[in-house]
Amino acid sequence: MKVLYFAWLRERLNRASDEITPPSEIVTLNDLVAWLRARDEALDLAMENPAIFKLSINARIVPGDTPIAGATEIAILPPMTGG
Template sequence: MVKLVYFAWVREKIGKDEEELELPATVKTGADLIAHLASLGEEYAEALQFPNAIRIAINMEHAEHDEPIAGAREIGLFPPMTGG
């Protein structure tokens, strides 16, 4: 079981701040996770329709899409951030 936390417009489109999911064994990387989530329903598909734009944090540390997620307690998904 892993805790997923959604931020900004990803959260708005999915309609929840966070959730805990049991991930299939085939979900091994951040990219696999995004693809899996996009298959869970229309709101997920809409939020994740541009997977390369989604940023990932594994246990509160930024990660690349090809990094393994095994052992992650928390994974955050968010859009690119802009600073001011």
Template sequence: MKVLYFAWLRERLDRSEDEVAPPAEVETVTDLVDWLAQRDEVLAAALEKRSIFKFAVDARIVPPQTPLAGADSVAILPPMTAG
């Protein structure tokens, strides 16, 4: 599964994506973000104010409790400034 990072989050991590294989107990977007944050201090610090982020599964914005089953990509989206 791909995890995609954008804007200042991408800059802070110094990469635009990760390829990950989370364990079976990682069932939702929230679980995935928690699991990623445990493995990466920089990401954990960047996600400190978790409520400001939105998430997308396969290029659709979804609530954080959305199940990951069958997802190819999850995007972590910092607050958007729009067009």
């Protein structure tokens, strides 16, 4: 499974993506985010407030309680700023 990071999150992590194989107990997007944060201090700090991020499975934005079974691509999208 590929995890994509966008915008300022990608810049803070200094990478655009990760290839991961989550353990079987990781069932939902929320589980996955918690698991990723526990494994990566930089991601944990950047996602201090995970509720502000949008999540997508296979290019479709979905709620955090969505199961990840069958997902090939997960995206984490931070809130956008602009002017």
